[in-house]
Every structure is written in structure tokens, then in C-alpha cells.
Amino acid sequence: MxxxxxxxxxxxxxxxxxxxxxxxxxxxxxxxxxxxxxxxxxxxxxDKTAAAMDVNVGSFSDPDDVPGTAHAVEHFCFMGTKKVSYRYTDILNTQQRTKEQILISIA
Structure with missing residues (x-):
């Protein structure tokens, strides 16, 4: 197939x-x-597993005549998926983390 x-x-x-x-x-x-x-x-x-993807594209890449495209695509990516528990997203959004998040750009 x-x-x-x-x-x-x-x-x-x-x-x-x-x-x-x-x-x-x-x-x-x-x-x-x-x-x-x-x-x-x-x-x-x-003991948790997570995944993230950085595509190096955002609102600055939107066409001038179609603002908001990147934001709309962000929402489309998760249509039809199960909702993430609010407890887990609240933990991710808190400012009191035990370890600093490290953002590493791989060029």
C-alpha cells in the first residue's frame, strides 16, 4: 500500500x-x-515521555495577505487528537521547575 x-x-x-x-x-x-x-x-x-518539534517557522513567515497562517496550522496539527490532561499542561506551564529547560538549536 x-x-x-x-x-x-x-x-x-x-x-x-x-x-x-x-x-x-x-x-x-x-x-x-x-x-x-x-x-x-x-x-x-x-517517568514521563514527551516529544516536541521546532520547525523554525512562525508568524514572520506568514504571507502578507494571509496573516495568522502559522497559528492556524498550529491548531490543525492537533485536530482529532486526544485532549492532554490539564494537570499535565499546568505542570508544564508553571514557573517553578526543578530543572531548567534547555533550548538547543541544531543548525
Whole structure:
């Protein structure tokens, strides 16, 4: 029925990340066969799994004649999915985190 668009090995790029001394999480950078770079983070103190995607596109990329396109696409991405529990989103949105979130740009 469906054929994979890209096939091939996943390339392991790095295990080394610049991070704070108290950060005991493990990091790994991979590149998928479609050239998408992925940052995997393992936190031995956390029993939750999460995923995020940074596409480096936003409202500045909206066409002048169609403002709000990026925001609309953000909502379309989650149409038909199960609702995330409010308790979990509240935890994510609190300012009192035990570890700093690290944003790493993979260029």
C-alpha cells in the first residue's frame, strides 16, 4: 500500500552537549534518513515521555495577505487528537521547575 519516502540508516551525530554541571540528563543528536535532525534527551529522574518539534517557522513567515497562517496550522496539527490532561499542561506551564529547560538549536 504505502511505500516509505525515505529509507536508510539513522546517523548518530553526537552525544556531547554543552550543559550546566547539575544537569544529569543524557543527550544524543541523530539525523533521520529524511535529513531531519533529532535531539533525544533521557532524564533518569522522569517517568514521563514527551516529544516536541521546532520547525523554525512562525508568524514572520506568514504571507502578507494571509496573516495568522502559522497559528492556524498550529491548531490543525492537533485536530482529532486526544485532549492532554490539564494537570499535565499546568505542570508544564508553571514557573517553578526543578530543572531548567534547555533550548538547543541544531543548525
Amino acid at each position: 504505502g511505500e516509505a519516502l525515505h529509507s536508510g540508516p539513522i546517523e548518530h551525530l553526537s552525544n556531547k552537549m554543552e550543559k550546566p554541571l547539575l544537569d544529569d540528563r543524557l543527550y544524543r543528536v541523530m539525523e533521520l534518513p529524511n535529513h531531519l535532525k533529532v535531539l533525544l534527551i533521557h532524564d533518569p529522574d522522569n
